[in-house]
Amino acid sequence: MSDVLISRLCIIGVGLIGGSLARALRDSNAVKEVIGCGRDIAHLQQAQQLGVIDHFVTDPAEAVKDADMVVLAVPLGAMQGIMQRIAPALTSGCILTDVGSAKGSVIIAAQNVFGEVPTFLIPGHPIAGTEKSGVEASFAGLFQDRRVILTPTETSAADAVQKVRAMWEACGADVVEMGVAHHDEILAATSHLPHMLAYALVDTLARMDDSREIFDFAAGGFRDFTRIASSDPDMWHDICLANHDALVKVLEAFSDDLRLLADAVRRADSDFLKDTFTRAKQARDGFCDNGD
């Protein structure tokens, strides 16, 4: 088994992402042993019964012992606390990575814990997921043909970057590297802002007098549009705080544009409406070439 990519993988937070990563690495024989770590024993037992992990422990410091790869798949708000607990226990040569939806906050957490960004920390973010959560929703194909963004820093060890890249490639993912701030801006626009809009829309309608009837007449387009409002509230709370600055910026840009559009509707400005809708349709059709 000497040519196995990862000998002992420790996944802290065995949910949709952590569980799917373990499944995918097992399927491609890229891992020898998977240790799961979390707070909920029943949940970890389920992960073990599903064959996602080999063993589990609830103490992060114990979990990372002898691991050559540690993946933090916990909510962003829990990252620093977990780092604090595992820092003294990490084995020399172990690589640390994460799957958080914002990367600047992970860097700051690491600086707070380690005093500087460790050379063995390679922040990562698989652009994959569903509105579902929990290990029971995990599946090996989640990352197939999906993007994984790595945001190594200037001090990151090249061999560590290479090994994290190989890990995700073993899951069928397309790995790219970019700067931390750039990642956070891109994700604020394509993911964090849409989630805010979906949550806000459903909440606005839910608080209307005839909300029951409103939802009763919602069609397929509304279901698609609001699917992401079924995402985990705690996770999204953490993302809002972690990617605060970039999110505030795109929220303001969008709010300004929405105000202009609402004004155009109010004054029945045909040209403005047609121009906006046409530009948007062209952009949407252009980036989704398959028409879906």
Next chain:
Amino acid sequence: MSDVLISRLCIIGVGLIGGSLARALRDSNAVKEVIGCGRDIAHLQQAQQLGVIDHFVTDPAEAVKDADMVVLAVPLGAMQGIMQRIAPALTSGCILTDVGSAKGSVIIAAQNVFGEVPTFLIPGHPIAGTEKSGVEASFAGLFQDRRVILTPTETSAADAVQKVRAMWEACGADVVEMGVAHHDEILAATSHLPHMLAYALVDTLARMDDSREIFDFAAGGFRDFTRIASSDPDMWHDICLANHDALVKVLEAFSDDLRLLADAVRRADSDFLKDTFTRAKQARDGFCDNGD
């Protein structure tokens, strides 16, 4: 063939909705003959070749001759002009209905043309469709298990309501009746507002400096969320003007709520964010019981 529901059906506007209606009625043997009418001969020829319509004419007045059911499936902005042209040619006993996404504007158009709302006009709206358009996207199952809302007025003939209801039921639809203003409010909330948000979001991102890269990293959630921004811009322009008052009202309610949410993100108000996201998730999970 004396027990066929509709002897001669005239569909003005043979696109996704008009074409799917013709296909569904043919499949259920509820119609004897289908006349298509539109401005584009190549388009009508295609509809005939696809077996959607039997014949076509481009003059609306000629198209409605001897029809016992006329369906207006044109953009809302074209309704009054078409009514004007067919009014003198409608056969006694013919029923007139439409498929517009707003109903108040159809009533006003009819009043303008006929001097009052005709007893034989039964406004209707199938809550079905995709972001695609054109007869080539039409299919017989489009209305299966979908809602169709009829908004008859006080003067509507009961037998005309019954026949339009039977027409949609023959397509597998679930037909309900409601008031005109109530329809327009419900649809503004569940359909017209989400379309505005999807168009505005895609347009906001498309005008950013790194838009190409932004769309490049968009994942499945973003595709779902923005799918409706691929809808026909002209049709949605018409809907904005036709359902102006109700749309302005929900746009304002949403904008107010979004401002509160943006403020909460800005000041990192954990309680506000968690409460909003949790309420929204519960509402979304509640109305989409199958979890989709």
